[in-house]
Amino acid sequence: MLGAKPQKRRDDRLIIHFDYDCFYASVFENENPSLKSVPLAVQQYEARRRGLHKLQLINEAKKIVPDVVIVLGEELGRFRDASKALYNFLAAFTWSGKVERLGFDEVWMDLTDIVDFNISLLNPHDLEHSFFQLQRDDPTTGFSFNATKIAGQVFGTPITSANPNQDAENNLMTRLTLGSHLAQHLRWALEEQKGYTSTVGISSNKILSKLVGNLNKPKDQTTLLPPYAISERDVQSGMESNVTTFIDSHDVGKVPGIGFKMSQRIRNHVLSRPADFETGLIYGGTKESVTVRDVRLFAGMGPELLEKILGGPGAERGIGGKAWNLMNGVDDTDVQQAKKVPTQISIEDSYIRLDTMPQVLKELRILATSLLKRMHTDLLEHDDDPDSVIGKRWIAHPKTVRLSTRPRPPLNADGTRSRPFNRISRSGPLPGFVFSLREEFESIIEKLVQETLVPMFRKLHPSPRGWNLSLVNIGVTNMVETASEDGKGGGRDIGRMFKRQEEVLKEWKVEDKDIPPDPLPVAEENESHSTEQTDPSAGNEVLDSIMNGSEDAIQPTQTSVEEQGIWEDDEDADEGQEKCSECGAVMPAFAMPAHERFHSFEE
DNA sequence: CCGCTGTAG
DNA sequence: GATTCTACAGCGG
Known part of the structure; x- marks a missing residue:
């Protein structure tokens, strides 16, 4: 039995993935339109990036080619700025604020709400002359489009299934169609207004949109066509969803989320080579490619087997199921909300x-x-x-x-x-x-x-x-x-708990056999710590600020508000504390199990 | 919270 | 990983 179990798909979103073409070279061009020695700029950067393995070799290269311009450190700031500007530009189009950046040159957008709104505006009798509204309350801002056609390139055969799940697939088709036009509009706007061309993938989740975008690389876009899910009966008769056809052709390691370690483990298993040593691992060595299809069709393959292959101490929980989902093009992770500050x-x-x-x-x-x-x-x-x-x-x-x-x-x-x-x-x-x-x-x-x-x-x-x-x-x-006045504080005790756990357990260890330690002093000590200065930063930083007499804001009110928010929110004291039902002793939660053991010894 | 692993561009 | 510099998610303690 080669029974690959069906995945539950949730294709109710419209997600696109942007990849700016030759981002680094484009930054140079945009900064310096006069110097359109395009190949030169690209080559300089590429030379630095891929080039000459180490700093040392760069120095050697410098001797050989003194003209070489080395771009490092500081220069990254320009790319970061450009990346941020493009990100903000795209973010302004969204209604949901779901815009996620990956590296400098990739962005996901969840456009479900905009697209669904525009689906509701469609006139079924004149789809060729539709208007896409970019803002909910402004029928004049937007663009005309032909809703009977997908914009840009597609992957997959439009296919008529023997047992079409018509409603779902029709909705999906409509969503993808409108999404493709919106994507085209965004690409165009980005080029016209910001001077950057881009490549885009359009689908219903992050992983598929990212992968499908690769199909038509510079300055184009690709939509992954339905059907995404097909009936059991169709599977039996040898049919395949476009998702399966598409993702199956990829090397396992190419699937986002399956990196080097995981793909190695999977490969080893599928090739049934026990832990291949890295003996012949010379780079450039041609590894036999193991595709997603190879893995999927491997005997007994499924989330459980993958869990065995990939699981273990330190591994992510449910990693088998997660990897299985990825290999089936299932990815329910949300496009992250735009964040003001990096983490x-x-x-x-x-x-x-x-x-x-x-x-x-x-x-x-x-x-x-x-x-x-x-x-x-x-x-x-x-x-x-x-x-x-x-x-x-x-x-x-x-x-x-x-x-x-x-x-x-x-x-x-x-x-x-x-x-x-x-x-x-x-x-x-x-x-x-x-x-x-x-x-x-x-x-x-x-x-x-x-x-x-x-x-x-x-x-x-x-x-x-x-x-x-x-x-x-x-x-x-x-x-x-600073603006948002301490969200959910409380998390601070956890750190303290673990910090103190070591000390407390030490005491336990030492004294366990003889006299069980009195939990009360421990609790008291901890408490005095926290009301006092467990976190040295809490006091010292305020003190430093005062002594330096300089803070970011001059106004005393703002300063104090900020400092209160940041440094003086220490009011934990009792959180994380528990009371023993046996003797009434108060202590940190983590100490309770050991304390209960103490009572059991007493008997 | 802390230290570390894995993944990605 | 072959390399460099980031950034993020998740685990176990």
């Missing part, structure tokens, strides 16, 4: 050799400087208030700073081989003084490096020598938006 900002650099403290210090300063600049460009916005002297205010405060390194594997005594390259990291509270807009940039950097980054570095690398880093990364996370 993290990080800066990193890689090194041939970085093994002394002075070098590290220097690099930390460089990285911290870039990071702070990024925070300024991404997290500051103009303050309308004319009373504001500085004229800017933070739209979000990251609460956490993280330092990561990638140690170069210590050279094995016996030979040459080196092992994995994983990153290690430490994170902690981001001091408040980094938000000062008055204090000297340099002085902020210095303080950040000395007071925060260096101590974290010491935690990662306690000994002053003996390491050699191939990469250093610093980043800020845990954004708290």
